[in-house]
Structures are given as structure tokens and as C-alpha cells.
Amino acid sequence: MQQRQADSSGYMSEDTIVSRISGAGGAISVLRVSGPDTLRVVASLASNAVDLIPRRMERVALRGASGAVLDDAMIAVFKRPHSFTGEDAAEFFLHGGSYITGAVVREILRLGVRQALPGEFSFRAVRNGKLTVDQAQAIHDLVSATNASAHGLALERLSGAQSKIFFELAEVLRNALVLAEAGIDFSDQDLDELGLERLKNQVIPVIERLASIATSIERGRRIQEGVSLVVAGLPNAGKSTLFNELLGQERSIISEEAGTTRDVIREAVRLRGTSSVSEATFVVHDTAGLRETDGRIEKQGIELTRRAAASADMILFVIEAGSQATQVLAEWENLGRPKDRTILVLNKIDTLDDGPAGDSCLKELHEWRERTGVRDSVPVAAASHRGIDELTERMILRAGEWLDRQPCETILTRQEQVDAVERAVSDLRRALNADAHDIFAADLRQALDQLSFFIGSTSADDVLGRIFSQFCIGK
Ligand SMILES: Nc1nc2c(ncn2[C@@H]2O[C@H](COP(=O)(O)OP(=O)(O)O)[C@@H](O)[C@H]2O)c(=O)[nH]1
Ligand SMILES: [Mg+2]
Known part of the structure; x- marks a missing residue:
């Protein structure tokens, strides 16, 4: 055949x-x-x-x-x-x-x-003009959404609600373009509204708005892919136990032998809570315990831990109840004291003399907050799931700072979107330096072309049509 x-x-x-x-x-x-x-x-x-x-x-x-x-x-x-x-x-x-x-x-x-x-x-x-490139990608995001925020955002992209702002900004640019095109033909006449400086002033707020939209990718990635979370701490603190508890499965090897986990193990999980954003996707990383060591492989593992922690949105710093402060603080120092991104997890509270509900637990939590400067701390006994729900709740609450958004607030989730916006911004910045109407117009047309990613195409006919319908040339 x-x-x-x-x-x-x-x-x-x-x-x-x-x-x-x-x-x-x-x-x-x-x-x-x-x-x-x-x-x-x-x-x-x-x-x-x-x-x-x-x-x-x-x-x-x-x-x-x-x-x-x-x-x-x-x-x-x-x-x-x-x-x-x-x-x-x-x-x-x-x-x-x-x-x-x-x-x-x-x-x-x-x-x-x-x-x-x-x-x-x-x-x-x-x-065939049935979808914009952005909407076509939104279908992919919709199918791969793992949480309500990502799902809602993808639906807004598909419905066009996410691109509304691009239509508005393109409208401003098209109007400036119409005037610039007219300025080319009537440059010998002294028409105030066609002055280049005046047209450039219309473009400046568009640049500012686009540049700010481009920065939304950070939040967009967290919504679409998940908030990256690193579980770090000294060997044997119970990191792998905690990691498995968060995942609800035995993914990482747990052992009383220090230095068991040597690689960074990564797993995405959607966690539910009862707070305002009641669920969030986390990309959780289990890591090698932090300590001084001569072991070559363990050293490499620790280096990976530090790198993962450096780029993580959030860190769970796990401390075994009753630990000596010096060593823990030395490793906390080595991580660069990331206090604003960290939740302290005091683990193995079942081993405290007066039990998990005793005063010594509260006292220890207080001391660790003082020593590290971290504001959030949660006591757990990971091995028996105690405190894990409270910890999850806290994690989701913190993640909410990134995941909550206003309906229709424009959030980018893909690099291609950022690229299109950034190219438009650079075309418009160039337009600000134009010293003639035709150069200005050409830069604006290029910027509009970039925005067609979100709004569909703009043809030359479109511009011509506007010149005749909006601008009274015959005067
Ligand atoms: N008593 C007690 N032991 C725990 C708890 N969590 C973990 N462990 C034990 O601590 C040891 C080290 O745990 P692991 O998760 O491998 O620690 P990691 O090196 O930080 O990954 C294991 O023997 C665990 O069973 C806990 O909440 N209470
Ligand atoms: Mg481990």
C-alpha cells in the first residue's frame, strides 16, 4: 500500500x-x-x-x-x-x-x-484564524493542568480572556500606527497630532505594561508546573520520611544509616488543604543530608542539594528534635540562610521526653525560629504522619502568595509567550529612537506582528482601512 x-x-x-x-x-x-x-x-x-x-x-x-x-x-x-x-x-x-x-x-x-x-x-x-497560537498552546496547558489554578488559567486563555489586554495594547499601537502612516504622507504639513514625539508618548505606557506582563512567567510556571519545594537538612533528620509522607508513597529510601540519599529525587504532587487556594501542585525534591564529609559521591550529592535549595521556591528545613544547634546552624549558614523561603520542620517530636504535646516542643520551636530568623515552623513526627496535615496547610498557604490571582489577570505560562512579548518590547523601544515617521511605523508594525501570537494577524489592509475610516485626510 x-x-x-x-x-x-x-x-x-x-x-x-x-x-x-x-x-x-x-x-x-x-x-x-x-x-x-x-x-x-x-x-x-x-x-x-x-x-x-x-x-x-x-x-x-x-x-x-x-x-x-x-x-x-x-x-x-x-x-x-x-x-x-x-x-x-x-x-x-x-x-x-x-x-x-x-x-x-x-x-x-x-x-x-x-x-x-x-x-x-x-x-x-x-x-485558518480559528485559534491564535496562544489559544492553541492553551489547549495543551489545559490537558496537562494538574491543579485548579492551572486549569482556570488555561480556560481563560482558551476563551480569549487572557489576551484581552493584548487587544487593548494593540489597539493603542494601531492608532499610533495610523497616525504615523498619515504623518509620512503629510510630513510637509504642520499637523500637531501627527508629531513624532506625541506618537512616541502613546507607545511608552504600552512598553511598560508589556514589560510587566513578561515578568508574570515566574508565577505562571508555578501555577502550570508547580511550586518547587526542596526538603533539606542534616543526615537522618527524616527528610526522606517526610518526602514520602508528602507524596503518599514510598518513593525515597528511608534508613537509619546517615548518607543514604545521595541524589536529588524529584516528584510532582498535588496537595489539598482548606485555605483560600485549597490546593497546589508542588514539585518536591528529596536531597542528600548536609554535613562535612570525605565521601566523594556524598559530596557531589550535597553540592546538588545546595544548588537545588538555591533555586527552590520553598525549602522545608528539617531538624531532628533535640539536635545540637552548632552543626545545624553551620549547614543553615552554608545554604545561605534562605529564611524568607523556608518553613522549619521540627521532626521526631515523638522522641521528646515530655511527648509531642509537651512544653519542650514549643520551647524548641521557639529557639529555632530565633536562631534562624524563619517565621514559619511546624512540629511533626513524619514516621507516624503526625503534623503532616498542618505542614501541608502551611505550604499551601505560602504557595497561595504565588497561585492566587485576579480573574482575567494576565499570567504567562510559556517561554514562547515571553519571547513574543519581549520581542514586541524591543521593537517598541527601537520605535522610541526613530527619527522619522516611516521608521517609527515600521517598528510599530513589527511589534504588532509579535503580538499576533496572542491576537491573530494584523494585515496591511487592516491599517489601510483605518486610515480611510478614522482619519480625515481630505482636509
Ligand atoms: N522516632 C522517629 N523516627 C523517625 C521519624 N522520622 C524518621 N525517623 C527515622 O529516622 C531515620 C532517618 O530517616 P530518613 O527519612 O532516612 O532521614 P534522612 O536521612 O533525613 O532522609 C530512619 O530510621 C527513620 O525511621 C519520626 O518522626 N520519629
Ligand atoms: Mg534521605
């Missing part, structure tokens, strides 16, 4: 493509066909399907070239531009199972359709 490959134009081609769009396994398997030949493919496979009403499910018998029935299936056809891709498209809902899916796909390929490239349906949706 001859399988068609994507031609050299790859994503830019306008042929008909097919791909499974549901995950493997399950009772139903969904295929999507998109492109100009779609209706021919449907007619060929489902000969009993006449007068299909678009966007309505119909039951059809799918037949191969030999006339044999492949499946008793459901189908929905979509006429352009009213489909996900903006092209003629069809979705086949087959009985699950790799044999049926494979047989129907082979049949579709035999009809001259090509296997879709990764993300090609979304690409076509963007090309």
Missing part, C-alpha cells in the same frame, strides 16, 4: 489529513479527517450516509474497498469554516480496539489522505 507522506511544504500543505484524536484504549476510538477531500472520504466509507447534517452525530456502516463492513460507527461531519480546523472535517467514533482503528485508518489512507503531523490540526486551526 502506498502511504502518502507530507510533501516538502509540511505543515503548510493544504491536503487532507487523518489522525486518531482519542487516547489508546477505552470503549470508543475517535478519528479526525480534515481537509478538502473529507466529504469524498466520508461518502466512500459510509455509502449509506446520504444528506448528513453538519455537526450532528449519525450512525453509519463503514465499509472498506472490498465492501466488507469495518464497523458500525457514529460520524459527525463539519463544513468549513465551522470546524475545529476551519476546514471540511469529519470525526469517526469507532468501537475501541486497535484492530478496528487500524483498519479504518488504512482505508482512509488508501483514499489518498495523509497521516497528520503532530499538532497539525491545531496548526490548521491557527492558519
Whole structure:
């Protein structure tokens, strides 16, 4: 069988493509066909399907070239531009199972359709103006969201609420562009509103706003991927025990032998609490215990711990109840005393003479807060899960500082978004240095092009249309 490959134009081609769009396994398997030949493919496979009403499910018998029935299936056809891709498209809902899916796909390929490239349906949706690039990526964020904040943010991106600010800023730029274009043609006339300095002043607040949006990626990453949390402390403090308790699984080896954990072990977990942001995703890192050592591998492990702690959003500094202060404080010093990012965890409080509820526990907590300057401290007995819920609550509360956001507050979650915003900012900064209207206009047009990532395309016609509709040139 001859399988068609994507031609050299790859994503830019306008042929008909097919791909499974549901995950493997399950009772139903969904295929999507998109492109100009779609209706021919449907007619060929489902000969009993006449007068299909678009966007309505119909039951059809799918037949191969030999006339044999492949499946008793459901189908929905979509006429352009009213489909996900903006092209003629069809979705086949087959009985699950790799044999049926494979047989129907082979049949579709035999009809001259090509296997879709990764993300090609979304690409076509963007090309046909059904989605912006940003919205296409939002679908990915939505699917990979692991917590309510990430889910809410991705939904806002998909609905366009996240890009509202970009439409507003682009509007300011387009208006300045219209005036600049007019300034090119009427530079011999002394028209006040076309003065270059005046136009530049309109651009300055746009630059400031974009630059501030670019910094939201820090929060966006924490929302989308999780708050990075490092469990650190001296050997045998109970870091691995605590790590496993947070994860709810035996992920890290626990041992009374000091120096057991030598690598940084990393695991994402969504934790629930009862505070304002009632859940948060954490990327938790278990680390090698901090101490002076001659062991080469252990030394490397400790170096990794320090690096992980340096870049962590949050640190759980685990101290064994009854520890000598000097050694603990020396390692706290070595970490660079990150007091604002740290929650102190006093572990093994079950071993205190007067028990976990006794005064010595409170006294010790107080002393460690004084010595380290850390404001948050939680007593736990990790091995028996005691205090873990309180600790989780505290962690989520702290994470809330990053995860809480106003509805529709623009937060970037991906580097591509930051790149687009930063390129726009640099185009606009260049525009501020322009010494002629046409150079200024060219820089603005480039900046608008960058913002099309969020708002779709701006064509030259668009600008021309505005010149004639908004600006009274004939005076
Ligand atoms: N009594 C008591 N022992 C604990 C507690 N948490 C951990 N341990 C013990 O302390 C030892 C070291 O624990 P581990 O988690 O491997 O410490 P790490 O070196 O900091 O990772 C093990 O024998 C644990 O069973 C606790 O809350 N109470
Ligand atoms: Mg350990």
C-alpha cells in the first residue's frame, strides 16, 4: 500500500489529513479527517450516509474497498469554516480496539489522505484564524493542568480572556500606527497630532505594561508546573520520611544509616488543604543530608542539594528534635540562610521526653525560629504522619502568595509567550529612537506582528482601512 507522506511544504500543505484524536484504549476510538477531500472520504466509507447534517452525530456502516463492513460507527461531519480546523472535517467514533482503528485508518489512507503531523490540526486551526497560537498552546496547558489554578488559567486563555489586554495594547499601537502612516504622507504639513514625539508618548505606557506582563512567567510556571519545594537538612533528620509522607508513597529510601540519599529525587504532587487556594501542585525534591564529609559521591550529592535549595521556591528545613544547634546552624549558614523561603520542620517530636504535646516542643520551636530568623515552623513526627496535615496547610498557604490571582489577570505560562512579548518590547523601544515617521511605523508594525501570537494577524489592509475610516485626510 502506498502511504502518502507530507510533501516538502509540511505543515503548510493544504491536503487532507487523518489522525486518531482519542487516547489508546477505552470503549470508543475517535478519528479526525480534515481537509478538502473529507466529504469524498466520508461518502466512500459510509455509502449509506446520504444528506448528513453538519455537526450532528449519525450512525453509519463503514465499509472498506472490498465492501466488507469495518464497523458500525457514529460520524459527525463539519463544513468549513465551522470546524475545529476551519476546514471540511469529519470525526469517526469507532468501537475501541486497535484492530478496528487500524483498519479504518488504512482505508482512509488508501483514499489518498495523509497521516497528520503532530499538532497539525491545531496548526490548521491557527492558519485558518480559528485559534491564535496562544489559544492553541492553551489547549495543551489545559490537558496537562494538574491543579485548579492551572486549569482556570488555561480556560481563560482558551476563551480569549487572557489576551484581552493584548487587544487593548494593540489597539493603542494601531492608532499610533495610523497616525504615523498619515504623518509620512503629510510630513510637509504642520499637523500637531501627527508629531513624532506625541506618537512616541502613546507607545511608552504600552512598553511598560508589556514589560510587566513578561515578568508574570515566574508565577505562571508555578501555577502550570508547580511550586518547587526542596526538603533539606542534616543526615537522618527524616527528610526522606517526610518526602514520602508528602507524596503518599514510598518513593525515597528511608534508613537509619546517615548518607543514604545521595541524589536529588524529584516528584510532582498535588496537595489539598482548606485555605483560600485549597490546593497546589508542588514539585518536591528529596536531597542528600548536609554535613562535612570525605565521601566523594556524598559530596557531589550535597553540592546538588545546595544548588537545588538555591533555586527552590520553598525549602522545608528539617531538624531532628533535640539536635545540637552548632552543626545545624553551620549547614543553615552554608545554604545561605534562605529564611524568607523556608518553613522549619521540627521532626521526631515523638522522641521528646515530655511527648509531642509537651512544653519542650514549643520551647524548641521557639529557639529555632530565633536562631534562624524563619517565621514559619511546624512540629511533626513524619514516621507516624503526625503534623503532616498542618505542614501541608502551611505550604499551601505560602504557595497561595504565588497561585492566587485576579480573574482575567494576565499570567504567562510559556517561554514562547515571553519571547513574543519581549520581542514586541524591543521593537517598541527601537520605535522610541526613530527619527522619522516611516521608521517609527515600521517598528510599530513589527511589534504588532509579535503580538499576533496572542491576537491573530494584523494585515496591511487592516491599517489601510483605518486610515480611510478614522482619519480625515481630505482636509
Ligand atoms: N522516632 C522517629 N523516627 C523517625 C521519624 N522520622 C524518621 N525517623 C527515622 O529516622 C531515620 C532517618 O530517616 P530518613 O527519612 O532516612 O532521614 P534522612 O536521612 O533525613 O532522609 C530512619 O530510621 C527513620 O525511621 C519520626 O518522626 N520519629
Ligand atoms: Mg534521605
